Amino acid sequence: MSTESNIETTETDASTGTESNCGASDETTVDSTSKCGASTESESSSSSCGGSSESNEQEIGSTIADFDGDPGRLIAVGLGPGEPAGMTARARAALAESEHIVGYTTYVELLPDEITGGAEDIYSTPMCGEVSRTEEAIDRALAGNDVAIIGSGDPNVYALSGLALEILESKGATASMVDFDVIPGVPAAQSCGARLGAPLVNDTVSISLSDHLTPMEEIESRLHAVASEGFTIAIYNPWSRKRRENFEICCEILLAHRDPETPVGIVHGASREDEETLLTTLGELEALGEEAIIDMTTTILVGNDETYVWDDRMVTPRGYETKYEY
């Protein structure tokens, strides 16, 4: 597998070099205070791409042969929109029972103490470290710990359930070996849809504008295919400074198929302190690309030909009005 040299990859590789790898050690010999040590969420305030635990010199890239003893459990947990009340009871219980919790710093910090208080260790890294973070979680599980790897939304929506399985496979392990399980959460499209009313009640597509892992020509082709049909469209990862042209291209493709008056709902930072919601139109969307409301924490919901705005709500009819009198 090749490692392309772009900014995101470089940042992640940088993080890989500084992350702890305590899971790969024989658990009984690990100094659990300094590496897999006590849970202190203040550890997660690290600002570099490194892990929040102290680094050591052990090699990354361990395989199943490096671990003795019985593996622990690995669960991928979706937190939903981010606020603790948006988590399911099942997710909450699973985290409370986990010995290690691994995640992106921002999400770890959203977890209340009563959920994380029982964990032996909380390991967090900043945004760019998802591959090394997931590998760390797997190493810890293979070393015998019960590990939860967390993310916002749902583990199946542009998230870590797939990466976890891919890395397990690359280590020569299996999903069964760590009793791998996925605990679903409310995806961003639904958290944001709820704030807008009923924008997504019919056939819907979710599409990410990040070309970090999917070539832009494929994204463009997908946008053309769905914009010409009656799908409502949930756009994830709409804008980043490094690829602002993807957003412009997306707006132009949508406008090639849909009326400029098509309603569009924008939700920034759903359930966060900086949450902001805006109802606009497809014709106005591109001009908002440089505004603060559109960034990587934003989800954009694009209506279909029947979507309308009424009383500050975005409504996509399901079709009942064609069959029922009310």
Next chain:
Amino acid sequence: MSTESNIETTETDASTGTESNCGASDETTVDSTSKCGASTESESSSSSCGGSSESNEQEIGSTIADFDGDPGRLIAVGLGPGEPAGMTARARAALAESEHIVGYTTYVELLPDEITGGAEDIYSTPMCGEVSRTEEAIDRALAGNDVAIIGSGDPNVYALSGLALEILESKGATASMVDFDVIPGVPAAQSCGARLGAPLVNDTVSISLSDHLTPMEEIESRLHAVASEGFTIAIYNPWSRKRRENFEICCEILLAHRDPETPVGIVHGASREDEETLLTTLGELEALGEEAIIDMTTTILVGNDETYVWDDRMVTPRGYETKYEY
């Protein structure tokens, strides 16, 4: 608006005639024992399409002019997969605070007593009554009650948030008048995806095969559009006795664009007692249409060109393997 004469419509119309309409009365004059009376879940065992509360002769089709006093609150609550542990804390709290809970009998029966125990009334109707049930919920809110209307999954995924807004509008009310709010839940695609591993981690479309509210030619056109692109596909409402040919057409369209070996995951009754999961291939799918595992409680997840099955898990790579070494 016309009322087409088909079986589903007829059933629903039948239910309309037998549902109570206590919300439309001036609340102070309603006999709250017989109509908006005490909560007894056993009421919900009605087997006809009628409501579980006793019927009365009042006319359906009330408008805002029929209500005096201040309206209550109306929330559309997504329960997620059905088991209480799959609900968010926010959904649970909202139901516990609601004076009236309105929903499809099966979902009402899934709610534990500690959630419903505080409600003044629980009103449930069988499957075919969603329009009259939603109208009943709105009438109760307009009459001054705090009402929750519930459904499985998320209120924005083939569900009632849109219908609630449409009926509010038809009554001359507004969403603001009842402080309308939507509480999201985990959609079936994600509940089912979690059981299968990581089938949906990249761009995904959800599409319903029910042509009750969407013409079959539109469904076919949408299937063609997305099957020829790299979307994974979550199929809702895949099969019913009345329209078994939709499922056959769907399978044929998918096979026109994708390899017969494409992995397909089938989840029947997620989180219910009769839950069943099956991993198969696109080439085998059509033959399963007449089997018990595929019915209206089933969600079918169709992989893309890169999806594979490993250790009993269905994995759609996100693309990390093209950029990272692990």
